[in-house]
Every structure is written in structure tokens, then in C-alpha cells.
Amino acid sequence: MTLGSLLFEAAARLAAAGFEEPRRRARGLFAAALDCDRAHLVGHPERELDAGERERIAAFLRRMLAHEPLSRILGRREFWGLDFALSKATFDPRPETETVVEAVLKELEDPGAPLRLLDLGTGTGVLLLSLLSELPNASGVGIDRIEGAAATARGNAAALGFEGRARFLVGDWGGAVLGGFDGIVANPPYIPTPALASLPPEVRCHDPRAALDGGADGLDAYRAIARDLPRLLVPGGIFACEVGEGQAAAVGEILAASGLLFAGAAPDLAGIPRALLARLPRRGGRIQKTGWKRERSRLGLRCGGLVEKRWVPRRALEASGSVTPPRTRMRRSPP
Numbered sequence: 001m002t003l004g005s006l007l008f009e010a011a012a013r014l015a016a017a018g019f020e021e022p023r024r025r026a027r028g029l030f031a032a033a034l035d036c037d038r039a040h041l042v043g044h045p046e047r048e049l050d051a052g053e054r055e056r057i058a059a060f061l062r063r064m065l066a067h068e069p070l071s072r073i074l075g076r077r078e079f080w081g082l083d084f085a086l087s088k089a090t091f092d093p094r095p096e097t098e099t100v101v102e103a104v105l106k107e108l109e110d111p112g113a114p115l116r117l118l119d120l121g122t123g124t125g126v127l128l129l130s131l132l133s134e135l136p137n138a139s140g141v142g143i144d145r146i147e148g149a150a151a152t153a154r155g156n157a158a159a160l161g162f163e164g165r166a167r168f169l170v171g172d173w174g175g176a177v178l179g180g181f182d183g184i185v186a187n188p189p190y191i192p193t194p195a196l197a198s199l200p201p202e203v204r205c206h207d208p209r210a211a212l213d214g215g216a217d218g219l220d221a222y223r224a225i226a227r228d229l230p231r232l233l234v235p236g237g238i239f240a241c242e243v244g245e246g247q248a249a250a251v252g253e254i255l256a257a258s259g260l261l262f263a264g265a266a267p268d269l270a271g272i273p274r275a276l277l278a279r280l281p282r283r284g285g286r287i288q289k290t291g292w293k294r295e296r297s298r299l300g301l302r303c304g305g306l307v308e309k310r311w312v313p314r315r316a317l318e319a320s321g322s323v324t325p326p327r328t329r330m331r332r333s334p335p
Contacts, residue, residue: 001054003030004045010061017065029064032074033057067201080130084156089148090123091211096268097187097242101130103266103275104183104240111135113182118232119143120173120186120225123211125153125166127185132162142168143176146210173221174228181232187242188221190214218244222251226258233280238263240277248273 007030014022031038033056049057063073071077071092077084079093080101086092105111115138119128122142132138144150150168157166169176174184191212196204203212214220222241229239239260243251248265256262260278268274 003047087152115182118181139165190244192218
């Protein structure tokens, strides 16, 4: 059987099962099963497949038809240009989480400094290890409540050559470590418990519940993390976290109640505020920034206000007819 005919048949089966973009999914499956790029699939439809190749494709297709994500089938996920192993104990990182990495890198004053980083709910270690790949003198600690996740992160650190700069521990959020961190990142569970049943089967059946369930309102983990941030961060240290759609304002209020100052928000490619940044005030509280309350209504939008201002050039906003939002103001209090 030829590559082209088998690819057509696989796409038809995916379409009949109700999958969106069945041809794209089929091409991804074939490229993974045959260990080739997608250009090869397009350029060689007449290629005859041997029995072993057909069996491997059929096995992959059965799992995909059962709503198992291709990343789970392969046991790997690319993130920030790096290759990460997955396990049953870890959440499968999504591309939108790269927004957190990008936001932190833009916020750092000196990327070459010997920074100490902390990743809470590390999972596969993608946030910490992606940051270490860009910060040559930084080191960090990743914490997860599940031993299997911490073990997976350790394996990823070793495979990527960061085992000398990253440690992974088992603990309950920030309670497992002392302070002194220049930056803390987190992608905690934020799905409200009542919404778990309505998640797509690719998520509901394959990501660990502990990595999804954020409690009744989806905010339990943020509350637990925020309590420790003043103790864990150095003065002026940055905290960055991923938030779910419509949660930025509520998470901001939780962080404000712990004494952190608003430092920015960044949208994902869909325009949804996805990364929220805050800083622990410097000693004396001399630096002031626009307050959380003043940003609350803007953060509840899909994309607007400070989010657009920080990430879309002014000329692009004017060309699109958007109203230019007010700038975040930074000023020093008089002595």
C-alpha cells in the first residue's frame, strides 16, 4: 500500500470520527510514525510502505482515534525549541505556556546575572529548564507534589545538560524551600472542579487530575502559592504565572493581598491574558506602579489595556484603529 493512499484513508477515518483538521492530524501522525518530515509525505505519495511501517501507523492511528494526543503517543513534547519527555505523572505542556517564559525574559534587567529561580508545580520542568537555556549563569529549583513528575523533570534536565544547574524536589508548593529567589514561575492547576467533566477527552483522560483541578473556583493553587511569595522572593524579585481565561483579575487580587505589586500581563497568540507578572516591593516600598485595582477591568478582557500596550507596537495599534491604552506609570515617592 502506498504512502499517499494510506494517508488519505487515515484522514478519512479521523474525519468520520469528528476530529478537526483531519488531514493535518494525519500528516503529523504519519511523520511521527515514519520518523520523517511532512515535506517527505507530500513529495513521495507513491512510496510503498513495508509491513512494519504499516503496523506502526495503524497502532498510532488507533490511539489517536481513542483521543490520545500525539505527544502522549510519542511520550515527548517540544517546548521553547527543546525536547521534553512526558510521563503519566506530568501535565502535557501547551504552547501558550511559552508566554510565561517570554514574559519573564523581557522583565529581567540582567540576563547574565547569577539568578536563582524557583518553579512551583514544575511537572516536566519546562518553565525552569527553558529559562535556564536562555540565562547562562542562572540556577534553579523545581518543586512538584508528585514524585513521578519530579523524576521526569530530573531526567529532562539531564538530557538537556542542565543537571548541574537544576534540582527537583517533592513538596507542597513553596513550603518545601527557603527563600532568596530572584524569580519564581508557576503554571498551577486552574480548571474549576465543576468544569473538569466538560474538558476534551485528550485532556480529561490523559493529563493527571492533580495538574488540572484548581478547586471550586480554579484559584486554590494561586492562594497557596501567594502565601509564601513574600518569604521566597528577594526584594524586587519577580513572580510570573500562567492563568486561565478570565482569571487574571482574580489572581491579581490574590497576589495584591500578599503584598505584591503589579508588573504586567501578556497575552497568548489568541489574545487571551495568559501570563501575569508581579514583584515583591523593594525595601522601603519606594517604587510604586499602577495598582491591581486599576488594571482589574482591563485584565478581564481577551486583549486590551496594558496587555496590548506591553506587547503590540503603538503604530500597529493605531493602524488597526484600536484606542491606545494608558501606559503603566512608574514613579518614585518623594523622600
